[in-house]
Each structure stands twice: as C-alpha cells, then as structure tokens.
Amino acid sequence: MTGVRSKNVDEAVEKLKAKGIHVLGIVCHVSDAQQRKNLINTTVEKYGKIDVIVSNAAVNPVNVPLLETKESILDKLWETNVKASILLLQDAAPHLKKGSSIIFISSYGGYQPQPSMAMYGVTKTTLLGLTKALAAELAPNVRVNAIAxxxxxxxxxxxxxxxxxxxxxxxxxxxxxxxxxxxxxxxxAAFLASEMLLTLQERS
Structure with a gap:
C-alpha cells in the first residue's frame, strides 16, 4: 500500500498487521517520477510480480467554476488525477502477468460533474475513458475496471x-x-481484483 505521508503509511501498516495481514507500506507521491519507479521496483523486488493495481490518488485543490479555474490548478488536477496514473502503469506494465487487475477509482462526478468542482469531475470522466481504452489494449491478459x-x-x-x-x-x-x-x-475493489470475478467471466 502507498500514501503521500510517511506517518499515514506507517499507521495504516500497523493497523493491517494487527489484523494479521501481511503488508508492505511505501511512501509515494504519484506525481514524482522517482517515487513511482521506487514503488514499482520495491514491490517487484519483494513479491516478484504485480497482481493488482488500485489507482486511487486524486486532488481537488479548489471548489470553483471550471472557467474560473487557474491554469496552475488545471495542471495540478491533470497531472495527479490522470497523467500520473498513466505513467505509473507504464512503469508497472512489464511486471503485469496474465490475470493481473487494474482498478481506477473514478467518481459519480465523472458522469455528472458538480458545478463547484467541475474540472475534478472532468478528470474523473477521463479515467472512465482511460479504463475503456486500456481494457481493450490489455485484454485478454489484464483486466481493467473502474469504480465510480x-x-x-x-x-x-x-x-x-x-x-x-x-x-x-x-x-x-x-x-x-x-x-x-x-x-x-x-x-x-476486492471483488474486481479477485479470482471470483475470473470464474464468473469464464462461465459467461
């Protein structure tokens, strides 16, 4: 699992370990190229492969109408909510295997952007399109889904x-x-990443 702040990652790791779950915590800001590569490399060194990627990182620095959103904020929304996910998957792609699963966390706002956070919604709409594009590109070996x-x-x-x-x-x-x-x-997310989904797909 990953997070931006070391303190939050450490706390989450301890809670999961207390429940008997084996977990590796890595600090990673998805907009940082070196931290993305460290995330992938450390995971592969530890486990030898990547089974599941849940892309959940997102920001929404301001709540203003889209046409009042400053260029710097537009850049930050695009860089974190969309571009970083693509770049992370580019780093991860060589380590995905048959049966691997990618899950994007989109939003209801991707279907109906809210007036005060419209650009955030637009980035989530983009994730829905990215899901469709990658599902076609990576099929049949890797599944790509989104939760909204x-x-x-x-x-x-x-x-x-x-x-x-x-x-x-x-x-x-x-x-x-x-x-x-x-x-x-x-x-x-657990269901979409599970073997159960594979079984249901094989039956259909």
Whole structure:
C-alpha cells in the first residue's frame, strides 16, 4: 500500500498487521517520477510480480467554476488525477502477468460533474475513458475496471460532510438516502481484483 505521508503509511501498516495481514507500506507521491519507479521496483523486488493495481490518488485543490479555474490548478488536477496514473502503469506494465487487475477509482462526478468542482469531475470522466481504452489494449491478459463512488465521508470530502445541512442535501439526492463508505469501495475493489470475478467471466 502507498500514501503521500510517511506517518499515514506507517499507521495504516500497523493497523493491517494487527489484523494479521501481511503488508508492505511505501511512501509515494504519484506525481514524482522517482517515487513511482521506487514503488514499482520495491514491490517487484519483494513479491516478484504485480497482481493488482488500485489507482486511487486524486486532488481537488479548489471548489470553483471550471472557467474560473487557474491554469496552475488545471495542471495540478491533470497531472495527479490522470497523467500520473498513466505513467505509473507504464512503469508497472512489464511486471503485469496474465490475470493481473487494474482498478481506477473514478467518481459519480465523472458522469455528472458538480458545478463547484467541475474540472475534478472532468478528470474523473477521463479515467472512465482511460479504463475503456486500456481494457481493450490489455485484454485478454489484464483486466481493467473502474469504480465510480458518490460522496464518501472522508477527509477529502470535508467540504461536504463538515456542514450538516450540506451533508443532508447530498444524502437526500441518493436513492439509499445516505453517503457511501470507504469499506464499500474497498469491497468493490476486492471483488474486481479477485479470482471470483475470473470464474464468473469464464462461465459467461
């Protein structure tokens, strides 16, 4: 597993180890070429191959209309949310094998960009297109899928969850009348990466 901050990575590793899960934690900012290469190289040195890649890194520095978004912010959104994922996969590609799985974390905003964070939504729309393109390019050996969750109460979505009225307005527009959870996203990713999916595909 990876993260930008060493403290967060260490804490996550300890929690997983406490549950009996074997885990390797590596600090990696996906926009840093050397850190990307270190992530891939360290993983391959440890395990000899790469079975699953979950591309989850994303930023949204501001909440402003698209046509008011500064060029520097446009660059940051593109570099982190889209370009870095492609470059990471270019580094990883030689180590993928038959049955490997790539999972992008897109967003509901990729289908319907929200007015105050439209450019973020556009980058997530791009990930949906990237998923389709790579699925065709890497088939039949490597599976490529995307998960597009709605708003999930994490630190990333504080602007939604910090205000109870705002949070309720988002809950009200969902069919289940609630926000999603990180555990639900993790469960979907685990299924897409699992042998179970391979079995279902073979039967169909």
């Amino acid at each position: 969750p709605g708003f999930v109460p994490t630190r990333f979505a504080t602007f939604v969850t910090a205000n109870e009225a705002t949070k309720k307005s988002f809950e009200d527009i969902t069919l289940l009348k609630r926000l999603g959870s990180p555990e639900e996203i993790a469960a979907a």
